[in-house]
Amino acid sequence: MQKFQFRTTNRRGINQKGKLIFHNDKELETPTCWFGLSVIEPKEFQLEVFKKAHIEAFLSNAYDLYYTDKKKERQKLIGELQRLEIFHKMDSGGFQLMKAEISGNAHKFHLNPALVLDKQLEIQCECGVQLDFPFGPNLNKKQKFVRLNKTFENLRELITNIESKGIDFSFLPVIHTTSNNLELLEYSLEQLETILGKKPDILGVGSLVPLVKRMKGTVKNSIENFLYTLISLRRKLPGAFIHAFGIGGTMAYLAILAGIDSYDSNGWIQKSAYGVIQLPGISDRFLRKEDHNRPYLIKNRKQRNCKEPINEIDIFMRCNCEACIPFFKEFWHDKDWKLKQKAFIGREQKPKKLRAIHNVSLYQSEILRIREEIINNNLLEFIKSRLKFSIYYKYINFIEALKEKDLDDLNDFQKLLDIKNHNFKYNWRKLHGS
Numbered sequence: 001m002q003k004f005q006f007r008t009t010n011r012r013g014i015n016q017k018g019k020l021i022f023h024n025d026k027e028l029e030t031p032t033c034w035f036g037l038s039v040i041e042p043k044e045f046q047l048e049v050f051k052k053a054h055i056e057a058f059l060s061n062a063y064d065l066y067y068t069d070k071k072k073e074r075q076k077l078i079g080e081l082q083r084l085e086i087f088h089k090m091d092s093g094g095f096q097l098m099k100a101e102i103s104g105n106a107h108k109f110h111l112n113p114a115l116v117l118d119k120q121l122e123i124q125c126e127c128g129v130q131l132d133f134p135f136g137p138n139l140n141k142k143q144k145f146v147r148l149n150k151t152f153e154n155l156r157e158l159i160t161n162i163e164s165k166g167i168d169f170s171f172l173p174v175i176h177t178t179s180n181n182l183e184l185l186e187y188s189l190e191q192l193e194t195i196l197g198k199k200p201d202i203l204g205v206g207s208l209v210p211l212v213k214r215m216k217g218t219v220k221n222s223i224e225n226f227l228y229t230l231i232s233l234r235r236k237l238p239g240a241f242i243h244a245f246g247i248g249g250t251m252a253y254l255a256i257l258a259g260i261d262s263y264d265s266n267g268w269i270q271k272s273a274y275g276v277i278q279l280p281g282i283s284d285r286f287l288r289k290e291d292h293n294r295p296y297l298i299k300n301r302k303q304r305n306c307k308e309p310i311n312e313i314d315i316f317m318r319c320n321c322e323a324c325i326p327f328f329k330e331f332w333h334d335k336d337w338k339l340k341q342k343a344f345i346g347r348e349q350k351p352k353k354l355r356a357i358h359n360v361s362l363y364q365s366e367i368l369r370i371r372e373e374i375i376n377n378n379l380l381e382f383i384k385s386r387l388k389f390s391i392y393y394k395y396i397n398f399i400e401a402l403k404e405k406d407l408d409d410l411n412d413f414q415k416l417l418d419i420k421n422h423n424f425k426y427n428w429r430k431l432h433g434s
């Protein structure tokens with residue numbers, strides 16, 4: 001049977017700290033972040049990064065373990081991470097299957113709820129994600145409902161399989177939604193309630209990513225839509241555990257503020273490989289001026305929304321993660337910075353590993369910090385400080401306005417957008433005295 005529990009330990013409005021209790025009685029605090037395995041980097045590289053960054057949770061993928069992990073590298077890595085008692089969520093691979101469908105290769109990659117469950121049981125993960133059918137691009141409403149219904153069909157099959165095996169297991173039911181009229185969301189929650197025999201208290205929500213990725217393009221108010229959907233979901237299921245698929249990076253701060261409990265980080269390896277360093281409250285930075293001219297660490301960078309220049313090198317020099325600690329000095333000189341810069345620059349495994357340890361350590365420590373800030377009822381101020389220089393800062397007000405609304409008010413997205421525009425004009429007048 002489903003043996004997966006969630007308990008809220010601290011509730012602050014739509015935000016909460018809590019703990020997940022898995023079928024093996026292990027407990028994981030939330031909010032939490034699951035770090036994705038790299039399909040490129042060798043096992044030893046990833047093991048060292050995760051170990052030194054002290055991550056609490058990682059995620060694998062049944063599709064990958066069946067079809068791309070030919071030499072069983074990831075399977076061995078998973079074993080080592082499990083020995084370190086790091087929590088393990090196994091995704092089904094519904095997303096990979098969808099991509100294969102789009103490219104016409106799905107027939108080569110057979111996957112069904114029974115196969116996914118078999119792999120999850122064989123590897124003994126803490127949490128198994130059900131096989132779902134994410135929304136691909138350009139689907140009409142009818143096609144979305146068809147895919148949703150297939151996802152629910154799979155959930156029924158999963159439950160039957162678990163019952164027939166007579167085992168306890170922690171599985172994550174998944175819903176998908178992109179709409180801003182809440183119809184898909186409401187339909188999904190009704191279906192889940194019917195299948196589970198109660199209101200869902202643990203669930204994952206997906207297909208939000210395409211919505212976010214289009215932000216720069218044609219779809220109007222797509223980030224508002226995304227935040228609106230998350231807040232509405234949270235308001236409909238107060239106290240439930242909500243995992244949001246496909247959200248990482250800076251967006252995760254907004255999603256956490258909008259009430260989610262858990263997300264995945266898959267971007268850590270690409271960023272580190274590319275040469276990027278992350279600093280709290282500062283977006284991607286390279287270690288020196290590169291040909292592409294993207295921002296690199298300097299001592300006096302003027303940030304967005306801020307007149308005072310920030311010494312980014314000083315922030316980096318003060319990091320005391322396991323990669324940075326050998327270079328740490330309370331008062332540093334240029335030669336100390338040069339030394340550290342040299343150690344972290346380069347395409348080789350060694351500097352790449354240092355960057356990865358630093359970046360993953362930061363993501364992990366942010367999660368610990370977020371829990372602390374929720375307890376101290378200071379999450380809003382914390383997220384504001386982290387997004388202060390970001391293009392995402394302006395969405396914080398929208399979240400704040402939405403979370404005051406009751407569910408009836410939340411039904412009218414257009415009206416809520418007007419509130420946002422009104423607030424924006426109001427703040428603008430206040431700032432400019434007109």
Ligand SMILES: [Zn+2]
Pocket residue numbers: 319320321322323324325357358359361
């Ligand atoms: Zn560091």
